[in-house]
Each structure stands twice: as C-alpha cells, then as structure tokens.
Amino acid sequence: MKDLPLVAQKFILHWGEMGTRWGINRTVAQVHALLFLSEKPVPADEIAKILGVARSNISTSLRELQNWGIIRVVHVIGDRRDHFESLHDVFAMFRIIARERKKREIEPTLRVLRDCIEESGKPRAADAYTRERLGDLMTFFEVATSAYDQLEKLPTSAVLKLAKLGDKAFKLLGVKQ
Amino acid sequence: MKDLPLVAQKFILHWGEMGTRWGINRTVAQVHALLFLSEKPVPADEIAKILGVARSNISTSLRELQNWGIIRVVHVIGDRRDHFESLHDVFAMFRIIARERKKREIEPTLRVLRDCIEESGKPRAADAYTRERLGDLMTFFEVATSAYDQLEKLPTSAVLKLAKLGDKAFKLLGVKQ
DNA sequence: CTCTAATTTCAGTCTAGACAGAAAAGACTG
DNA sequence: CAGTCTTTTCTGTCTAGACTGAAATTAGAG
Numbered sequence: 551m552k553d554l555p556l557v558a559q560k561f562i563l564h565w566g567e568m569g570t571r572w573g574i575n576r577t578v579a580q581v582h583a584l585l586f587l588s589e590k591p592v593p594a595d596e597i598a599k600i601l602g603v604a605r606s607n608i609s610t611s612l613r614e615l616q617n618w619g620i621i622r623v624v625h626v627i628g629d630r631r632d633h634f635e636s637l638h639d640v641f642a643m644f645r646i647i648a649r650e651r652k653k654r655e656i657e658p659t660l661r662v663l664r665d666c667i668e669e670s671g672k673p674r675a676a677d678a679y680t681r682e683r684l685g686d687l688m689t690f691f692e693v694a695t696s697a698y699d700q701l702e703k704l705p706t707s708a709v710l711k712l713a714k715l716g717d718k719a720f721k722l723l724g725v726k727q
Numbered sequence: 728m729k730d731l732p733l734v735a736q737k738f739i740l741h742w743g744e745m746g747t748r749w750g751i752n753r754t755v756a757q758v759h760a761l762l763f764l765s766e767k768p769v770p771a772d773e774i775a776k777i778l779g780v781a782r783s784n785i786s787t788s789l790r791e792l793q794n795w796g797i798i799r800v801v802h803v804i805g806d807r808r809d810h811f812e813s814l815h816d817v818f819a820m821f822r823i824i825a826r827e828r829k830k831r832e833i834e835p836t837l838r839v840l841r842d843c844i845e846e847s848g849k850p851r852a853a854d855a856y857t858r859e860r861l862g863d864l865m866t867f868f869e870v871a872t873s874a875y876d877q878l879e880k881l882p883t884s885a886v887l888k889l890a891k892l893g894d895k896a897f898k899l900l901g902v903k904q
Numbered sequence: 905c906t907c908t909a910a911t912t913t914c915a916g917t918c919t920a921g922a923c924a925g926a927a928a929a930g931a932c933t934g
Numbered sequence: 935c936a937g938t939c940t941t942t943t944c945t946g947t948c949t950a951g952a953c954t955g956a957a958a959t960t961a962g963a964g
Contacts, residue, residue, distance in 0.1 A: 557843045557853035561861065564839045571832050573750045575922070586864075589856040594941075604924045609942060630932065631940065638860075640867040655748050662741045666734045676734035679766040683815075684738065687763075690817040697890040700897070708902040713874040715900060720877070723896055725885040752952070771911075781954045786912060807962065808910065905964105912959070919952080929942070934935105 551600055558587050562601075577603055578611040582620065582636060591624045591633030619646050641706040649702065656695055663688040728779055735764050739778075754780055755788040759797065759813060768801045768810030796823050818883040826879065833872055840865040 551559055562583040569579025580601055585592060594612060598605040612634055615621040620643050623632045637643045666684050670676035676684075701709065712719060728736055739760040746756025757778055762769060771789060775782040789811055792798040797820050800809045814820045843861050847853035853861075878886065889896060 555847075555851065555853040555857060557847045557861070558857055560846075561839065561843050564836065568832060568836055571750045573748045577922080587857050587860050589854075605940095606925075606942075606944095607923055610923095613942085640863045644867065644871075655745060659741065659745055662738065666738050669737075670732075670734045674732065676732040677766075680732060680735055680764050683764050684734070686817045690821065693887065693890045694821075696893070700893050704897060704902065708897065710870065711902045712897070712900065713870045715902075716873065716877045719896075719900055720881060720885065720889070723889065723892060723899060725881065725888045725892075754952080782910095783912075783914095783955075784953055787953090790912085908961105908963085910959100910961075912957105914957080915955100917952105917954075920950100921948105922950095923948075924946090925944105926946105927942105927944080929940100931938100931940075933938085 551602055554600065558584075561587065575611070575614070577601070577607055578614050581608060581611045582615055585615075585621055585634055585636035586638075588635070591626065591635040593629070593631040593633050595631070597634070618650055639706075641709065645702060648698065652695060652698065656691060660688065660691050660695070663691065728777055731777065735761075738764065752788070752791070754778070754784055755791050758785060758788045759792055762792075762798055762811055762813035763815075765812070768803065768812040770806070770808040770810050772808070774811075795827055816883075818886065822879060825875065829872060829875065833868060837865065837868050837872070840868065 551562075554562070562580050565583035566576040566580040569582075570576050581597055584597060584600060592600075594608050595605055597612075598608045601608070612621065615634075616623070621634050621636050624635055626633050637646070663684055666676070667681060667688065670681040670684065704712070715722075728739075731739070739757050742760035743753040743757040746759075747753050758774055761774060761777060769777075771785050772782055774789075775785045778785070789798065792811075793800070798811050798813050801812055803810050814823070840861055843853070844858060844865065847858040847861065881889070892899075
C-alpha cells in the first residue's frame with residue numbers, strides 16, 4: 551500500500567469503507583478500487599502485496615468481482631499469471647451494479663411480496679391491513695423497477711442529456727406545475 | 728414471532744435479510760418491518776417479545792430508526808410506555824431513506840473525491856491516469872445526485888405520472904431516437 | 905420526595921463472516 | 935510426464951460488531 555500514490559491510498563481506503571456500508575466486503579471493494587485506478591492490468595499476487603492481505607483472499611474477491619461483471623481477466627505476453635482490469639467506463643459500471651443488485655435483491659423481494667399477498671387471501675394468514683401495506687410496498691417496487699428498466703435502456707449520452715435538462719424536463723412533460 | 732400472521736413472519740424475516748445486504752443491521756430492519764405492518768403503534772417491550780430479542784437491543788434499533796426519520800414515538804392514553812409507528816406512505820419513506828443515504832454516504836464520497844483530485848495536483852500524489860479516473864467518478868456522482876435532487880422535489884403524484892409515461896417521456900424530450 | 909415503571913447505557917459475551925495458510929487442483933513448459 | 939508456477943479450495947482462527955442482562959438513568963404518579 552505504501553508504494554501507491556497518496557491519493558490512490560486515500561481513495562482505496564474510502565471505497566472499502568463505502569463497500570461495507572452497502573453490504574460489500576471491504577476487501578472486495580478495495581480490490582475494485584485498486585483495479586479501477588490502475589492503468590495496467592494487475593496480477594493477483596501484486597494486489598495481495600499492495601493491499602497487504604492473503605493471496606487466497608484476493609482470489610475470492612476477484613471471483614466475486616468477476617461474477618458482478620465489473621472486472622475481467624486479461625493476459626500479458628510473457629507472463630503466465632492472470633491479470634485483472636476494471637471496466638473503465640463509470641456509467642457502464644454503475645449500470646451493471648444496479649442491474650445486478652436489482653436481480654439479486656429487488657427481484658427476490660418482489661417475489662416474496664407477491665407470495666405474501668397471494669397467501670394473505672387464505673384464512674389466518676394475514677389481516678386486511680397487512681395485506682394493504684404489502685400491496686403498497688409492492689407497487690412501489692414495481693414502479694421503481696420499471697422506471698429503472700426504461701432508464702437502463704438509454705445510452706449514456708441520452709442519460710446525460712436527460713440529467714442536464716433537469717427541472718426543465720419535468721415542466722416540458724407537464725408533470726410539474 | 729409465532730403469534731404473528733404467517734405472512735407477516737415471512738415478510739419480517741425477508742426484510743431483515745435484505746437489510747443485511749444493504750448494510751443495515753438485521754434486527755433494525757426487522758423492527759422496521761414489524762412496525763410497517765402494524766396497524767397500531769407498538770411499545771418496545773412488545774417488539775422485543777415478538778421478535779425474541781433483548782429489550783435493550785430493541786431500544787438501540789428504535790433509536791436508529793428514529794435517526795433515519797422513518798419511525799416516530801406516539802403515546803397511547805392510559806399507558807406510560809412509548810409506542811412506535813412507522814411512516815405509512817411508502818414513497819415518502821423511500822424518499823427519506825434515499826436522502827439519508829445520500830447525506831451519509833454519497834456526499835462524503837464526493838468530498839473524498841474532491842480532496843483527492845485537488846491533492847492530485849501536488850507532486851508525487853498521483854499520476855495523470857489516477858486523476859482522470861477519479862474525475863470521471865466524481866462526474867458520475869455529481870450527475871447522479873443532481874438528477875436525484877431534482878426528482879426528490881417532485882410530489883409523489885408527479886413521480887408516478889413520470890413513471891407511467893415511461894419510454895414516451897424520453898421520446899418527447901428528444902433524448903431517444 | 906419516594907416509589908415504580910420505562911428507557912438507556914454499559915461491560916462483557918457470543919457469533920457470523922472475514923481472513924490466513926496449507927493443501928489440492930490446474931495449467932503450462934521443456 | 936516431471937517439474938514448476940499459479941490459482942482455488944478448504945479448514946481452522948480471529949475479530950468486528952451484534953447482542954444480552956445488569957446497572958444506571960430518566961420520567962411520571964401519588
């Protein structure tokens with residue numbers, strides 16, 4: 551870690567902490583930060599040395615990041631080791647993260663809500679109030695995911711245009727005032 | 728827990744697991760789920776009994792949920808105990824959650840990024856590539872937060888309208904096709 | 905002001921999950 | 935196919951932070 555530029559150290563540490571706040575293992579987040587800042591692909595043993603954690607631990611973290619789809623293996627001529635590089639396009643990266651979290655967490659939640667609401671018809675399974683509350687929650691998740699799905703289809707350039715329009719967009723569409 | 732409707736049990740357990748995936752203490756999430764489904768305000772000792780955890784633990788969880796601003800104390804005549812109820816409007820609830828997470832996690836990250844970029848001008852603090860990467864990341868967070876800020880100002884009705892417009896909205900605005 | 909109920913704090917315990925290191929498996933080389 | 939390098943898997947250890955129960959504090963009632 552000490553041989554990294556100061557700014558890189560600072561960012562990697564912060565990114566690790568952020569990870570833990572969002573349910574991502576600290577080491578996984580740190581590995582991601584390191585690769586994100588790295589111009590050249592990095593082999594696992596170097597990552598281990600830089601971050602000061604066991605090689606085996608890095609192996610697991612890399613696997614996890616590959617499952618997310620935000621890093622990939624590349625090969626360097628004259629070196630047998632796998633090298634890893636992060637996706638460089640930040641917007642694309644967060645699109646992938648959002649999509650994965652939707653798949654892993656939101657969709658299962660929607661399924662549970664659907665099951666609950668279905669079962670809540672049966673006698674003794676739930677009272678009317680519970681049923682209504684769950685219905686509201688499901689509506690929220692449905693609206694949110696379908697809105698996100700629309701947004702996800704846009705290319706980055708369109709998302710940027712949209713963001714730049716900001717307030718004006720809402721007025722043009724007549725959803726405001 | 729056993730005396731709750733089956734559907735409520737199922738939801739509370741799932742919500743607890745979801746919490747852990749998003750960096751929220753399981754018990755905190757369970758308490759929230761319980762209150763969310765509860766028609767009447769519930770006193771702390773009953774929550775402890777229902778969820779089967781220590782009273783003191785519930786005290787901490789309730790404090791946390793109050794800090795988030797998604798539950799509040801109410802008093803019931805003829806009972807000295809504090810009773811707690813969840814916000815019932817789901818959209819309002821997630822608006823608060825999003826705002827808090829922005830304040831607690833996104834804004835500190837933006838500050839770190841700003842610091843890093845500023846420092847990266849200094850000699851030996853960072854190479855050009857690192858600086859560029861951090862700049863891209865900061866741009867992303869800036870665009871995302873400012874877009875969210877706009878959205879947050881809209882009343883729920885307008886957000887629903889917007890979501891319903893869906894694809895059409897993008898075409899109307901000329902950001903698509 | 906005293907007594908009791910309710911809540912919070914605190915110090916210690918417990919445990920899920922992070923981590924290390926060894927061993928196994930896999931892959932390339934000559 | 936033996937030898938070496940690399941990666942993965944596995945088992946046991948360690949620790950942050952979740953949790954408990956007791957003690958301290960606070961709030962109301964008479």
